[in-house]
Amino acid sequence: QVQLVESGGGLVQAGGSLRLSCAASGRTFSTYYMGWFRQAPGKEREFAARINWSGGSTDYADSVKGRFTISRDNAKATVFLQMNSLKPEDTAVYYCAAVQSFGRYLKNEFDYWGQGTQVTVSS
8 A cells, every 4th residue: 555645735826836746655656656636626536647657658637738747756755746837727636646557547547545735826
């Protein structure tokens, strides 16, 4: 199992930037595929970005492509989400997620979740 703790959320003006971090417990972090999801008020949780175990492959939702960058540091067991050019519609609770199965990763089905960190973008 892996435990995930997000940090880095906050209040930012439109056009600004934030960097989210997700620290993972355990010594097998490099065997996990990682993802970031978000849930806006009154909406269902949606996929934002994902990264493979080595960091060599990433995918993004169309809504964040070109503005967000996911990365990971396996030595520090941490995954990051750099968010630039933030918009009010990016306001949401952001969740870090992990999965070991490549098949489930391809289907965006993650097994382990953090508690989330709030990101609020003011207009």
